[in-house]
Amino acid sequence: MPTVAVTVVGADRPGIVAEVAGAVAEQGGNLEDSSMTLLRGHFAMTLIAEVDDAAQLEERLAHLAAEDLSVTVIEVPGDDTASSRPARYLLSLHGADRPGIVSATARAIASGGGNIVDVTTRLGSQLYVMTAEVEFTDDAAAEAVIGALEQVAQQLGVQLSLVALDPAGEEF
Amino acid sequence: MSVPLPAGRVREVLRAPNPALASRCDEADPTSKEVLQLAADLLATQAVSPGCVGLAANQIGVTLRVFSLDVSAHPRTRTSHGSFVLVNPVVESATRKDKVREGCMSVPDFTGDVRRPSRLVVRAFLPGSTEQVTLQTDAFEARAIQHEIDHLDGLLFLDRVVGAHAVFPRRHYL
Numbered sequence: 382m383p384t385v386a387v388t389v390v391g392a393d394r395p396g397i398v399a400e401v402a403g404a405v406a407e408q409g410g411n412l413e414d415s416s417m418t419l420l421r422g423h424f425a426m427t428l429i430a431e432v433d434d435a436a437q438l439e440e441r442l443a444h445l446a447a448e449d450l451s452v453t454v455i456e457v458p459g460d461d462t463a464s465s466r467p468a469r470y471l472l473s474l475h476g477a478d479r480p481g482i483v484s485a486t487a488r489a490i491a492s493g494g495g496n497i498v499d500v501t502t503r504l505g506s507q508l509y510v511m512t513a514e515v516e517f518t519d520d521a522a523a524e525a526v527i528g529a530l531e532q533v534a535q536q537l538g539v540q541l542s543l544v545a546l547d548p549a550g551e552e553f
Numbered sequence: 554m555s556v557p558l559p560a561g562r563v564r565e566v567l568r569a570p571n572p573a574l575a576s577r578c579d580e581a582d583p584t585s586k587e588v589l590q591l592a593a594d595l596l597a598t599q600a601v602s603p604g605c606v607g608l609a610a611n612q613i614g615v616t617l618r619v620f621s622l623d624v625s626a627h628p629r630t631r632t633s634h635g636s637f638v639l640v641n642p643v644v645e646s647a648t649r650k651d652k653v654r655e656g657c658m659s660v661p662d663f664t665g666d667v668r669r670p671s672r673l674v675v676r677a678f679l680p681g682s683t684e685q686v687t688l689q690t691d692a693f694e695a696r697a698i699q700h701e702i703d704h705l706d707g708l709l710f711l712d713r714v715v716g717a718h719a720v721f722p723r724r725h726y727l
C-alpha cells in the first residue's frame with residue numbers, strides 16, 4: 382500500500398476532520414501520524430496514511446477543495462521515524478515581534494547541526510513566542526550551538542533558552 | 554512575627570517584553586523602609602487584580618528579590634500560608650514534579666504547560682524581620698512560589714514549558 386501525505390488548509394468549519402478521516406478510512410487507510418490546528422482561525426491539517434490508492438483518495442477529497450479548502454495528496458516513502466540525533470532539546474524564545482526571528486534562530490541551529498523537528502510560534506498583542514524541539518547528535522553539539530543562539534537573541538532583543546528534554550519522558 | 558506594613562499603593566503590572574521582567578533581581582534588605590513599602594504595594598496590587606495569586610517585585614518594576622503570594626482562594630490549593638510576602642527566598646528542596654497549565658499577569662495573551670516540583674521547602678525573610686523563616690508547602694502554593702522565584706531570576710513560565718505544543722493562546726471572553 383502506498384504511503385501518502387495529505388494536507389488540508391483553509392477556512393475553518395465543523396466537520397472537516399470527520400470528512401478527511403472518513404475519506405482515508407474509505408480508501409482502506411490507516412491514519413498514522415497526524416496534526417491538526419487552527420492558525421489565526423485557519424484550519425491546518427497534515428497527516429500520513431497508508432491507503433489502497435492515492436489517486437482515489439485525492440478524488441474523494443476533491444469536493445473539499447471545491448469548498449474553499451486547499452487539499453494536496455502526495456506519495457511519500459514509508460516510515461522514517463528512526464533518528465540519528467538522539468539528544469532532544471527545547472528552545473523557548475520570547476520578545477517583541479520583529480521580522481527575521483525564526484529565520485535567524487533556525488539558521489543558528491542548522492549551522493550547529495541541529496534539526497528542528499517540531500515548532501510552534503504564537504503572536505500575542507505585544508509578545509512573540511517561539512517554542513521548538515530540536516534534535517542534536519549529542520549533548521556536546523547542543524552546548525556548542527548555545528553561543529550562536531545567545532548572539533542571535535542579543536541581536537534580536539529577545540529572551541531565549543535551550544534545555545534538554547528527557548527522551549524517555551517521565552512516568553507516573 | 555512580621556511588622557505592620559505601611560499603606561499599600563496599587564501599581565501598574567508590567568508586561569513582557571519589558572526588560573525589568575528579564576533582569577535577575579538583587580538581594581533586598583528585609584528591614585529597609587523601601588522593602589516594607591514594596592511589600593505593601595505588592596499585596597495591594599495583588600488584591601485588586603482578579604485571579605492574581607502572586608506578584609514578583611520586578612512585575613511592578615522594582616528589581617529586588619521580593620514577592621507576594623495568596624493562593625488561599627484557589628481550588629488547586631492544599632496547603633496555604635494565607636497572604637504573605639517573602640524577601641530573598643531560597644529553595645531548600647523541591648521534589649515530585651507534576652505538570653500544570655500556568656498563566657501570568659505579565660503574559661496576558663498566553664498560558665503554558667509547565668512541569669514543576671509539587672513539594673517545596675523554601676527559606677526566606679519576612680518583611681521587617683532579620684530572622685529567616687522556613688516554609689514547607691505543596692501543590693498549588695509550591696508551584697506559585699516557584700513561578701515567583703523564576704520571575705526574580707528573570708524567567709517567565711514561557712522559559713519552562715514542556716514542549717513545542719505547550720504554549721496556548723489565552724481566551725478572552727467578552
Ligand SMILES: [Zn+2]
Nearest residue numbers: 656657658659
Ligand atoms: Zn508571573
